[in-house]
Amino acid sequence: MRRISVFGATGSIGQSTLDLLGRAPDAFGVVALTGGRNIAALAAAARAHRAEVAVTAYPECLQDLRAALAGSATEAAAGPEAIAEAAERPADLAVSAIVGAAGLVPGLRAAAQGTTIALANKESLVCAGPLLLATARAAGARILPVDSEHSAIFQALAGDDMASVERVIITASGGPFRDWPADRLARATPAEAVRHPNWSMGARISVDSASLVNKAMDLIETREFFGIPPERIEVLVHPQSIVHALVAHVDGGVIAHLGPPDMRHAIGYALNWPERAPLPVARLDLARIGALTFEDPDPVRFPALRLAREVMAARGMAGAVFNAAKEIALDHFLEGRVGFTAMAAIVEATLARMAAEPGFTSAPDRLEIVLDFDHLARMRAAEAARSLAGG
Amino acid sequence: MRRISVFGATGSIGQSTLDLLGRAPDAFGVVALTGGRNIAALAAAARAHRAEVAVTAYPECLQDLRAALAGSATEAAAGPEAIAEAAERPADLAVSAIVGAAGLVPGLRAAAQGTTIALANKESLVCAGPLLLATARAAGARILPVDSEHSAIFQALAGDDMASVERVIITASGGPFRDWPADRLARATPAEAVRHPNWSMGARISVDSASLVNKAMDLIETREFFGIPPERIEVLVHPQSIVHALVAHVDGGVIAHLGPPDMRHAIGYALNWPERAPLPVARLDLARIGALTFEDPDPVRFPALRLAREVMAARGMAGAVFNAAKEIALDHFLEGRVGFTAMAAIVEATLARMAAEPGFTSAPDRLEIVLDFDHLARMRAAEAARSLAGG
Numbered sequence: 001m002r003r004i005s006v007f008g009a010t011g012s013i014g015q016s017t018l019d020l021l022g023r024a025p026d027a028f029g030v031v032a033l034t035g036g037r038n039i040a041a042l043a044a045a046a047r048a049h050r051a052e053v054a055v056t057a058y059p060e061c062l063q064d065l066r067a068a069l070a071g072s073a074t075e076a077a078a079g080p081e082a083i084a085e086a087a088e089r090p091a092d093l094a095v096s097a098i099v100g101a102a103g104l105v106p107g108l109r110a111a112a113q114g115t116t117i118a119l120a121n122k123e124s125l126v127c128a129g130p131l132l133l134a135t136a137r138a139a140g141a142r143i144l145p146v147d148s149e150h151s152a153i154f155q156a157l158a159g160d161d162m163a164s165v166e167r168v169i170i171t172a173s174g175g176p177f178r179d180w181p182a183d184r185l186a187r188a189t190p191a192e193a194v195r196h197p198n199w200s201m202g203a204r205i206s207v208d209s210a211s212l213v214n215k216a217m218d219l220i221e222t223r224e225f226f227g228i229p230p231e232r233i234e235v236l237v238h239p240q241s242i243v244h245a246l247v248a249h250v251d252g253g254v255i256a257h258l259g260p261p262d263m264r265h266a267i268g269y270a271l272n273w274p275e276r277a278p279l280p281v282a283r284l285d286l287a288r289i290g291a292l293t294f295e296d297p298d299p300v301r302f303p304a305l306r307l308a309r310e311v312m313a314a315r316g317m318a319g320a321v322f323n324a325a326k327e328i329a330l331d332h333f334l335e336g337r338v339g340f341t342a343m344a345a346i347v348e349a350t351l352a353r354m355a356a357e358p359g360f361t362s363a364p365d366r367l368e369i370v371l372d373f374d375h376l377a378r379m380r381a382a383e384a385a386r387s388l389a390g391g
Numbered sequence: 392m393r394r395i396s397v398f399g400a401t402g403s404i405g406q407s408t409l410d411l412l413g414r415a416p417d418a419f420g421v422v423a424l425t426g427g428r429n430i431a432a433l434a435a436a437a438r439a440h441r442a443e444v445a446v447t448a449y450p451e452c453l454q455d456l457r458a459a460l461a462g463s464a465t466e467a468a469a470g471p472e473a474i475a476e477a478a479e480r481p482a483d484l485a486v487s488a489i490v491g492a493a494g495l496v497p498g499l500r501a502a503a504q505g506t507t508i509a510l511a512n513k514e515s516l517v518c519a520g521p522l523l524l525a526t527a528r529a530a531g532a533r534i535l536p537v538d539s540e541h542s543a544i545f546q547a548l549a550g551d552d553m554a555s556v557e558r559v560i561i562t563a564s565g566g567p568f569r570d571w572p573a574d575r576l577a578r579a580t581p582a583e584a585v586r587h588p589n590w591s592m593g594a595r596i597s598v599d600s601a602s603l604v605n606k607a608m609d610l611i612e613t614r615e616f617f618g619i620p621p622e623r624i625e626v627l628v629h630p631q632s633i634v635h636a637l638v639a640h641v642d643g644g645v646i647a648h649l650g651p652p653d654m655r656h657a658i659g660y661a662l663n664w665p666e667r668a669p670l671p672v673a674r675l676d677l678a679r680i681g682a683l684t685f686e687d688p689d690p691v692r693f694p695a696l697r698l699a700r701e702v703m704a705a706r707g708m709a710g711a712v713f714n715a716a717k718e719i720a721l722d723h724f725l726e727g728r729v730g731f732t733a734m735a736a737i738v739e740a741t742l743a744r745m746a747a748e749p750g751f752t753s754a755p756d757r758l759e760i761v762l763d764f765d766h767l768a769r770m771r772a773a774e775a776a777r778s779l780a781g782g
Contacts, residue, residue: 155644158549164667169677236677246649251663252656252672253546258637258645265643272642276555281643283557286627286685294677 003029004271005086005115007106008097009045010035012202013120013146016264017095018045020271023280028271032086034098034106037061043068050074052089055082057102084109093271095146096121099204100327101320101374104128108367111136111143118270120146122217127320127374128364129224143225144270149218150225151266152244152257157226167248168228170218171238172297175210177340178239182301188340190333204330211343212297213326216308220319223312230312235305237295242284259284303344310351316361317373318351324377325350325384332385342388349384350377394420395662396477396506398497399488400436401426403593404511404537407655408486409436411662414671419662423477425489425497428452434459441465443480446473448493475500484662486537487512490595491718492711492765495519499758502527502534509661511537513608518711518765519755520615534616535661540609541616542657543635543648548617558639559619561609562629563688566601568731569630573692579731581724595721602734603688604717607699611710614703621703626696628686633675650675694735701742707752708764709742715768716741716775723776733779740775741768 004021008014014035021028030049035042036057046054046069053075056065062078069076077086080102087094087109094110095118096103103121108128111117112135119125124132136143145151149170157165176195177185193210194203208214215235222233236246246256259265260282268279286292299306311318328350329343338346354360354377364370395412399405405426412419421440426433427448437445437460444466447456453469460467468477471493478485478500485501486509487494494512499519502508503526510516515523527534536542540561548556567586568576584601585594599605606626613624627637637647650656651673659670677683690697702709719741720734729737745751745768755761 155646158646161666166674238677243647246675246677248675249667251659251667251670252650252653252674253660253667254649254675255546255549256634256647256649258647259643262643268642269644276552276640276642276644279642283643284637284639284645286560286629286637287687290684290686292683292685293681294683295681296678 001029002027002092002271003031003090004093004095005032005089005091005110006030006095006097007032007034007083007087008095008099008103008121009033010038010041011097011099013097013263013267014095017097017267017271018049020264020268020279021049024277027277031089031091034083034086039064039068046074047072053077053086055086057083080105088113091115093118095267095270096124097146099202101127101323101371104367104370108132108135111141112139114139114141116142116144118144118146118267120267122147122221123323125221125224126217126323128367128370129221129319130363131365131367131370133224134365144273145225146266146270147218147221148244148261148263148266150221150245151269153222153226153247155269156245156247156255156257162226162228164249164251165228165232165247166250167232167234168222168226169234169236169246169248170215170222171236171241171243171245172212172215173209173241174237174239174297175212177210178237180301182341185301186339186341190336193333193340203334207330207333208326211340212302212304213343213347215297216304217323219305219308220311220322230309235297237297238292240289240292242289242292303348307344307347307351314355314361315363317354317357317359317364317370320364320370320373321351321354321360321377322347324374325381328378328381328385332389337389338385342385345388346381346384350381353380353384392420393418393483393662394422394481395484395486396423396480396482396501397421397486397488398423398425398474398478399486399490399494399512400424401429401432402488402490404488404654404658405486408488408658408662409440411655411659411670412440415668418668422480422482425474425477430455430459437465438463444468444477446477448474471496479504482506484509486658486661487515488537490593492518492714492762495758495761499523499526502532503530505530505532507533507535509535509537509658511658513538513612514714516612516615517608517714519758519761520612520710521754522756522758522761524615525756535664536616537657537661538609538612539635539652539654539657541612541636542660544613544617544638546660547636547638547646547648553617553619555640555642556619556623556638557641558623558625559613559617560625560627560637560639561606561613562627562632562634562636563603563606564600564632565628565630565688566603568601569628571692573732576692577730577732581727584724584731594725598721598724599717602731603693603695604734604738607695608714610696610699611702611713621700626688628688629683631680631683633680633683694739698735698738698742705746705752706754708745708748708750708755708761711755711761711764712742712745712751712768713738715765716772719769719772719776723780728780729776733776736779737772737775741772744771744775
């Protein structure tokens with residue numbers, strides 16, 4: 001039996017993970033589950049999976065969690081330090097699926113124990129890739145990607161030496177605004193932005209997909225995870241979201257990973273790695289789909305990919321600043337205070353301003369410095385947003 | 392330095408192989424080259440690559456070959472037994488690229504020496520798969536596929552256990568007649584049939600592609616080579632010939648092999664295996680291609696795939712009979728004696744008649760019985776063709 005902890009158990013990835021664990025109760029056991037304010041969902045999951053411990057990030061929710069777990073065998077705990085301690089409990093695999101910079105700590109703590117990490121938390125690599133990778137390397141912890149694109153690259157690379165890889169190509173659906181002209185894009189509403197054509201995801205990541213900011217994060221993650229030079233990573237718009245990534249070799253051969261858009265594939269792949277086990281996902285039927293289409297991303301309407309390339313060139317704290325700024329820009333957009341295209345402007349202004357901060361170019365090798373830059377970048381991004389909203 | 396022999400050096404695959412060898416003279420040396428009546432091409436290749444020996448299949452051509460090689464360090468030889476002896480010369484890899492049943496012997500002889508076989512000769516697997524595989528296994532010889540579809544499957548499988556494979560899907564361009572109605576198909580001429588939309592190939596294989604007979608051969612080869620049950624092998628029509636094969640796993644993930652249609656990729660992959668080396672083939676640019684389309688093959692207009700499934704179900708000598716009958720049918724079509732759609736009828740009639748022959752169901756585990764059935768099936772197919780042409 002493989003013993004699993006899930007950090008971010010009540011979110012989209014966490015719930016999909018629990019769905020898969022619940023279908024193979026003989027193969028998997030649950031150690032720790034963590035969540036936020038959705039105590040009912042957290043407690044229900046802990047009961048259903050007989051978790052050792054359930055942790056809410058919010059101390060003020062501890063009483064509710066204790067009440068909801070009354071009579072079960074699951075311990076209740078609360079607060080960021082309790083989450084970090086849960087990450088240190090012995091487990092075979094920790095699913096790092098907390099959204100945002102808060103997901104950094106449990107991933108690092110679990111990796112430091114040598115626990116295999118199934119990594120869905122993009123920020124771990126974008127903000128602090130070198131730190132997480134060095135921590136994992138030192139402890140002998142394996143990191144498995146859970147993002148569909150990175151799982152696709154990982155699977156497409158199987159058996160091949162990175163030395164023979166000429167290019168890695170990740171795909172982007174292009175989101176709901178792929179065909180929108182620039183002037184209409186500027187007036188796009190949050191309700192329009194969350195209507196992702198293919199993937200069922202939370203609101204925040206759906207907006208990030210619509211702006212290609214999510215793909216910008218993927219690009220940075222790809223560089224960190226696989227150690228591929230930025231100029232050898234390409235992004236291809238592919239509206240059907242069937243081909244998730246392609247690995248192009250020096251001999252002209254290209255290995256691609258395809259599948260219907262369903263996060264349970266990438267999650268289940270990580271849970272069962274290095275084996276493959278049957279998963280309840282739809283089977284690919286290309287004759288029914290008929291056509292897969294591809295186009296280059298438009299760098300004018302969607303500047304996020306250019307910003308990602310600037311972040312990769314700058315390194316240091318640029319990833320942490322990019323992530324913090326896009327989070328604040330997203331808050332402002334979702335709250336109706338800035339327009340859709342203003343988000344990239346906020347990120348760009350924040351990157352430009354933060355580049356002058358002492359330590360910006362230093363490697364993200366300590367959590368404290370990453371969190372300091374995250375904090376400062378959020379303030380600067382909020383200033384940039386206010387200035388744009390007032391202008 | 393890897394020492395290579397090329398059987399069928401003057402054909403399309405052989406010439407492409409020599410092109411690649413010539414580009415990496417430090418990596419490869421040439422042992423034996425064999426050809427047919429094109430003595431000038433054979434001698435030129437032997438001189439250019441400083442081959443140890445050059446062999447023509449035709450004893451009456453030996454004098455010409457000797458003359459053409461005068462003053463070079465290359466020995467000249469002639470006849471089927473000289474080709475078989477050349478296959479027994481020590482080499483690291485033998486490219487088996489003779490077209491037709493004549494390619495069986497050198498592949499078997501080289502495999503029996505433990506030499507790695509780069510297998511382009513489809514008949515080796517279609518007619519006598521169990522014999523070749525058992526010979527290779529006994530001698531510890533590895534067989535690498537050179538057909539684009541089988542190289543694609545081989546590459547897409549890398550690192551994965553066959554146990555996790557749910558389906559293997561090979562693609563077919565659909566050929567020049569993909570959209571033709573049945574009545575027009577019946578009147579198709581050889582000149583129309585050889586115009587393959589994507590691949591540059593010889594006339595015979597181009598016609599086999601137009602009728603999907605080539606894909607029928609691929610289907611049988613896939614079953615033999617990878618040991619996949621027929622019901623788990625699918626054929627998908629894909630007019631752009633960019634996706635060559637897909638391997639679908641039990642977890643819903645699909646690994647595909649893509650690349651511009653250029654045989655030098657599959658050949659170069661085998662020559663360099665298990666490494667990948669840079670090859671002079673075009674790089675895949677999906678944005679420029681724009682769309683990849685897929686459709687199910689039409690079983691009514693193209694009965695070849697149904698016949699292949701009957702061959703796989705029958706086993707025994709059915710593969711040898713199928714191959715012999717399709718060769719004779721092709722001769723008659725190319726000579727204008729039967730129509731395009733009559734080819735499948737000739738194959739089907741021959742299979743039905745040969746099924747009653749003693750030994751039809753026995754395993755093709757001896758070359759003699761395979762060649763006997765090949766011989767008899769050719770006679771029966773010629774009878775069927777004459778009966779159709781006269782009718």
